[in-house]
Structure formats: structure tokens, C-alpha cells
Amino acid sequence: MKLTRRELIRLGAGAGVASLAGSWTSLLADASAIHRVIIPSSGQQIPCVGIGTNRYRGNIASTDMTPLARTLEAFHKMGGQVIDTSPNYGNSEEVLGKLLSDLNLRDQVFMATKVDREDQAEGRQRMETSFQQLRGPIDLMQVHNLRGTDVELETMMAWKKEGRFKYIGITTHRVEQHAEMERYMKKYPLDFIQVNYSLVDRASADRVLPLAIDQGIAVLVNRPFGNGKLFGAVKGVDLPGWAGDIDAGSWGQVFLKYIISHPAATVPIPGTTKPHHAEDNMQAMVGRMPDAGLRKEIEKTLDGLI
Numbered sequence: 001m002k003l004t005r006r007e008l009i010r011l012g013a014g015a016g017v018a019s020l021a022g023s024w025t026s027l028l029a030d031a032s033a034i035h036r037v038i039i040p041s042s043g044q045q046i047p048c049v050g051i052g053t054n055r056y057r058g059n060i061a062s063t064d065m066t067p068l069a070r071t072l073e074a075f076h077k078m079g080g081q082v083i084d085t086s087p088n089y090g091n092s093e094e095v096l097g098k099l100l101s102d103l104n105l106r107d108q109v110f111m112a113t114k115v116d117r118e119d120q121a122e123g124r125q126r127m128e129t130s131f132q133q134l135r136g137p138i139d140l141m142q143v144h145n146l147r148g149t150d151v152e153l154e155t156m157m158a159w160k161k162e163g164r165f166k167y168i169g170i171t172t173h174r175v176e177q178h179a180e181m182e183r184y185m186k187k188y189p190l191d192f193i194q195v196n197y198s199l200v201d202r203a204s205a206d207r208v209l210p211l212a213i214d215q216g217i218a219v220l221v222n223r224p225f226g227n228g229k230l231f232g233a234v235k236g237v238d239l240p241g242w243a244g245d246i247d248a249g250s251w252g253q254v255f256l257k258y259i260i261s262h263p264a265a266t267v268p269i270p271g272t273t274k275p276h277h278a279e280d281n282m283q284a285m286v287g288r289m290p291d292a293g294l295r296k297e298i299e300k301t302l303d304g305l306i
């Protein structure tokens, strides 16, 4: 479920959404102008674009951290909250724990990480380590790529009951795992799934996303740019005129608005290590979104380019 334009107006956000001729920065500074997604299992609202951090790696005492810190800072400044990581992304959890603490932002983010052990004791240990590395609360714990799903969900459901996580979920980025993901979505009381969905990879719209609506499950969307492939497809191509109708100032914003406008509670988590890309991506959270007709038009345009 997501806030419609009418609901935004009802909440008093209409002025911000309607006055899009103003500067993006001032609109983004006005938190009420940002489209939010309602997490169906709790009613909590979260900003409709997050960030993926699978390349946040390196020596935390080195200058390699500077662009990553600037990117997180830009993400936060533009209203971003949802951060996705994993103990499988090198030392991404350690990097995030350190940088967010240094920036005094650790308690202002919605942190999602993962676990992927077949053995329950190892899984518990792995999750304890994630708490230590991330230096603070974990909002969402996900089973990574459906590895050890039954075993890990047993622990995760118990820990959720104890208040250690607010939400639990499962992830995949592979179409071949979608049928298995659907089975788990019917079997367990999941708050979130995380799945691959983009203009270059639309298979999850056939069954997984409709099932998420039916089951009341929120959706983090990984690979929203097809792991960067979409930018290759539009290299040197001017933005079509209809981009202005959805207040999209870049191809990246078109790609994200296509995902945000799906009727499931979809939150794309574009991976970026660059402050100007984080700023670009966060701007997709404001302004008009494509309707069903324009979504088809966007698909047609990309089909001609991919």
C-alpha cells in the first residue's frame, strides 16, 4: 500500500507536491513532499527510495571512506532512510556502522541486513555480529537469497517477538528463485520481501509483486537499474517529453519512478557510491508518478533501446 496523491493532499502535503516548479532541494527539505510507502504489516511509513551498499567496502581508517561518507550524507540530507546491506558485502556492515556513527546518523536510518546460514547456531552468531558491526538497531532482517530460509526464519520470528527486529523478510535477485519465494510468502508471516525488478527485468511483476499485495508484504526492490545496465541502454539518448509529465529530470529518476508507481508497496534500493548519484536518485521521491498508461509508454520506449 502506498500514499496516493489524494492521500498526500489529505495529509496536508498537497502544497509541496503541487508546487514542483520550486527547487528540488527546498522540496526535499520539506519532508511532507516526499512520497512514502506504508509498510502493510505495521502502518509505519518509510521514504519510497532507499540505498544499496554492496560496494561499501575498504579500510575504515583510509580515505577510501570519504566518498562513501559524502554519499550517505547526501542520501540523508535528501530525505533517505532505508539502507540495505549484508555481511556478504565485504565489510559493508562495518563501514556503515562506522560512517553513520561518525555522521551522527545511526539512529535516523531504517537499517536492513541479511543472514544466509543453513545452521541455526551459525545464523544466530552471524546476526549477533551484524548488530555489533552496525552499531545499532536492525529494523529489518532478511534471509539472503533464500539460503537456510526455514531455519533462519525460526530464529528471526523468535527474535522479532523479543523486539530485536521490527521486521523480517527474505530476498532474491534471481528469477529462477521466484517460485520458491512465492512458496515462502504463503508459508510465513513476512513483513518484507526483497526482489529484482526493473525496466530491464520485469518478471517479478507477473506473480511475485501481485502476491505481495495479496499477502500484505512490503517490497524492497534490488537491482532497480538492472545492475547499471539501464544506463548503458539510454547513453546519449535524450529524455522523452513525457519525463516532464512525471517531474523526472534524469533517466535514473524515470527508472525509479517506474518502480515506485507499481501498486505494490515497492521501495527501490539503488546501489550508489557517489554523492551526486544519491542526490539524483532521491529526487525520484517527489513529484508526479506515472499512471498505468505512462508506465506502458515507458516500457515501450525502453524496449526499443535495450
Ligand SMILES: NC(=O)c1ccc[n+]([C@@H]2O[C@H](COP(=O)([O-])OP(=O)(O)OC[C@H]3O[C@@H](n4cnc5c(N)ncnc54)[C@H](OP(=O)(O)O)[C@@H]3O)[C@@H](O)[C@H]2O)c1
Pocket (backbone or CB within 6 Å): 051, 052, 053, 054, 055, 084, 085, 144, 145, 171, 172, 173, 194, 221, 222, 223, 224, 225, 226, 227, 228, 231, 252, 269, 270, 271, 272, 273, 274, 276, 277, 278, 280, 281
Ligand atoms: N539477493 C539480494 O539480496 C541482492 C542482490 C543484488 C543486490 N541487492 C541489493 O540491491 C542493491 C542495488 O542493486 P545493485 O547495486 O546490484 O544494482 P543497481 O542499483 O541496479 O545499479 C547500481 C549501478 O548503478 C549506478 N548508479 C546508481 N545511481 C546512479 C545514477 N543516478 N546515475 C547513474 N548511475 C547510477 C551505480 O554506480 P555508482 O556507484 O557509480 O553510482 C552502479 O553501477 C545492492 O546494493 C544491494 O544492497 C540485493
